[in-house]
Amino acid sequence: MLLAVIGAILAFAVRANTSVVSLPTVGIILMIAGGALIWHGRRGTRHQRVITREERAGGSTGPSSTVRQTIEDRDID
Numbered sequence: 266m267l268l269a270v271i272g273a274i275l276a277f278a279v280r281a282n283t284s285v286v287s288l289p290t291v292g293i294i295l296m297i298a299g300g301a302l303i304w305h306g307r308r309g310t311r312h313q314r315v316i317t318r319e320e321r322a323g324g325s326t327g328p329s330s331t332v333r334q335t336i337e338d339r340d341i342d
Contacts, residue, residue, distance in 0.1 A: 266299060267299070268295045269300055271292075272294065275292030275295065314336045315333065316334045317331060317333045317334075318331075319331055
């Protein structure tokens with residue numbers, strides 16, 4: 266977020282003239298980079314686990330059924 270804020274300041278608030286670099290252009294590049302970092306950080310990392318187990322009703326002699334469970338984790342740093 267800091268990159269986006271600094272980029273906005275350079276693009277819209279600073280009126281200094283330099284012959285080496287265009288500050289509004291640098292500001293726009295920093296705003297785009299900051300926005301991309303914010304977007305990437307909000308996505309997080311997703312993990313998906315599938316657990317399959319067989320259960321028997323009535324002990325070991327009863328009919329069996331397969332249970333499938335999907336667990337989805339999302340890491341947000």
